[in-house]
Amino acid sequence: MKRILAFETAEEVHQYQSTTDKYMKKLEDYQRILTVQFQLNTLPKGVIWTSTELATTFYKAIRR
Numbered sequence: 001m002k003r004i005l006a007f008e009t010a011e012e013v014h015q016y017q018s019t020t021d022k023y024m025k026k027l028e029d030y031q032r033i034l035t036v037q038f039q040l041n042t043l044p045k046g047v048i049w050t051s052t053e054l055a056t057t058f059y060k061a062i063r064r
Contacts, residue, residue: 001028002046006054020049 003024007013027047034040 001031001044004046004048006048006050008051008054012051016049 001024003020005013005016005020007016024047031040031043035043
């Protein structure tokens with residue numbers, strides 16, 4: 001699964017690095033459980049990590 005970091009500054013990337021690492025590990029573990037126990041066939045292509053502000057303004061505007 002790809003990890004896409006969508007932050008405005010390199011400082012923000014470094015600020016959230018440990019958090020994204022931790023949650024990516026949990027997501028990969030959960031994906032294995034879904035694959036083995038529930039026959040997950042279509043795997044997610046990736047996760048986009050971004051700030052609340054970008055998610056609720058910039059990306060919301062793109063979706064429209």
